[in-house]
Amino acid sequence: MSTANxxxxxxxxxxxxxxxxxxxxxCGKCSASCPAFEKMDIKPxxxxxxxxxxxxxxxxxxxxxxxxxxCFACVERCPRDVKPGKIVDAARQTVVRxxxxxxxxxxxxxxxxxxxxxxxxxxxxxxxxxx
Amino acid sequence: xxxxxxxxxxxxxxxxxxxxxxxKSAEVLGFELEEIENWxxxxxxxxxxSDEIATKLSSVRALNEAKVKGQQLVTLxxxxxxxxxxxxxDMQNVEDIRVKANNYMxxxxxxxxxxxxxxxxxxxxDTIGFDELKKKVVKPLTGKKIGAYYxxxxxxxxxxxxxxxxxxxxxxxxxxxxxxxxxxxxxxRNECCGGYISLKAKDLSAKMCDNxxxxxxxxxxxxxxxxxxxxxxxxxxxxxATVPVYYFTEILAEALGVKGEEE
Numbered sequence: 001m002s003t004a005n006x007x008x009x010x011x012x013x014x015x016x017x018x019x020x021x022x023x024x025x026x027c028g029k030c031s032a033s034c035p036a037f038e039k040m041d042i043k044p045x046x047x048x049x050x051x052x053x054x055x056x057x058x059x060x061x062x063x064x065x066x067x068x069x070x071c072f073a074c075v076e077r078c079p080r081d082v083k084p085g086k087i088v089d090a091a092r093q094t095v096v097r098x099x100x101x102x103x104x105x106x107x108x109x110x111x112x113x114x115x116x117x118x119x120x121x122x123x124x125x126x127x128x129x130x131x
Numbered sequence: 132x133x134x135x136x137x138x139x140x141x142x143x144x145x146x147x148x149x150x151x152x153x154x155k156s157a158e159v160l161g162f163e164l165e166e167i168e169n170w171x172x173x174x175x176x177x178x179x180x181s182d183e184i185a186t187k188l189s190s191v192r193a194l195n196e197a198k199v200k201g202q203q204l205v206t207l208x209x210x211x212x213x214x215x216x217x218x219x220x221d222m223q224n225v226e227d228i229r230v231k232a233n234n235y236m237x238x239x240x241x242x243x244x245x246x247x248x249x250x251x252x253x254x255x256x257d258t259i260g261f262d263e264l265k266k267k268v269v270k271p272l273t274g275k276k277i278g279a280y281y282x283x284x285x286x287x288x289x290x291x292x293x294x295x296x297x298x299x300x301x302x303x304x305x306x307x308x309x310x311x312x313x314x315x316x317x318x319x320r321n322e323c324c325g326g327y328i329s330l331k332a333k334d335l336s337a338k339m340c341d342n343x344x345x346x347x348x349x350x351x352x353x354x355x356x357x358x359x360x361x362x363x364x365x366x367x368x369x370x371x372a373t374v375p376v377y378y379f380t381e382i383l384a385e386a387l388g389v390k391g392e393e394e
Contacts, residue, residue: 016180035323035339039332067332070176071323072287076297089179103329112330116368118360119140120210124175124327127186 006127009094017090023080024048030074030084040064044074044084051087056094066103066129080103096131104129132258134249135197136164136205138210140172146208146360152380153207153251155389160259160267164205167196173214175361178329184231190218191232195242199343203247205254207380208238208387209284213292216248220291250285250294252358254378256302261309269388271311278315278352279303280343280376283323297321303356310386319346324365337369344372356382 014021030044031037042050042062050059059065068088075083095101104125113122142150157164171189178186194215197204206212220227223244249257255264281300289297300321304314322343325336344366347355356379357363366376368387384390 016182018181035325036328036335037336067328067335069283069323069326070179071283071326073283073323076289085253086179093180093183093290114368116145116364117170118145118364120175120208120359120361121327121330123140123172123366124210125330125360127174127176127178128327129331 001110004057006054010051010054012094013051013090014100017086019083019086020052021048021082021087024082025080027079029077033073035069036069039067047084047087048082055121059091060095063107064088065095069099102130132162133165134162135202136166137170137193137201137204137211138166139208140210142306144239149207149378149380152384156380156383156387159387159389167317168194171328173211175210177214177217184228187218188232188235190215191222191236191242194246195238197246198242203249205249205251207251207358209282212250213284217291218249219246240271243254252302252306255306261305265309266363268310268386270386272382272386273311275312276315276351276353277307277312278317278347278355279307279320280357280362281321282359284359286321290312310382315347315350315352316344317350317352319343324362328360329365329369333369336365340366340370341372344370344374348372348374
């Protein structure tokens, strides 16, 4: 569904991702490369269409935002330089930048970690899952 | 030869081995890692959105410290390498980020990406040379079959990191050969371990780590080596497999005969 708001949000995602979703030729190489594919309700190659169609509400609710690993397999392998991983991350940013949009709270942390957890895990998760 | 050195948060805490063995080895190999002052955490992940500035400043500070000293900046952690190198690329090539970061930093002289960011392995390959490294080995790891686990952060995106061929890398295999061991090439060596996902979706990381470990052991690896503390954690804690995973610096120190010192 395209509204004035979703038009603005789609433009924002295209802008901060720095990619051009219109170049996508739907080859599916991104989704084939994605190690989190089976957990994703919207698949990497479909993300591109949601931005093109300005259906940002569905993107913002997608579980896929929280399963993308930023492993850059899709970014490396995209033959059209669309780089879906950057679009997923931009969509994730537009969610966590909203009030109440955080996916991880500090209070959850003690139950999620063990003694061996490297600091790198926590700082990375905080960067990806909240503002 | 003296390099600026950026250890990063985890090498001061959970991944002390990665740091300690690198320093000991560097001494034998004739170069020095001079820790930059007041470094701050790189954030662990590179902020992908083009309007992210504040989250890149800790990297810019570190890069500028090295520039002021006129040194190349060496890292050991895959994540630090990834983040510093990509921020450096922004400072070289993305005018908007360069201008905004410099406006904020107010340095004596603007930072424009002058520092060269190197991974410790690149120093071994490109400055010391694997042939020279081989000559310094006193305890060759003969008979050991070692799988290189590259993961994501050292390799991708290849056009910015330029560390090695992102789909068919050879640097860690060459390193393993220089130490007298046999590298095991297996299909999952550049697949993701799950990274930060293991905080909230352990099952997903577990499956990915099992695939990696099964792939490596299926091709005959006795052990894996990595440069990333998070890969080390995920592979060790999230996989059912029991293949041991070491930091590459630990086997380096062992082959150079300095692993047991001061312990």
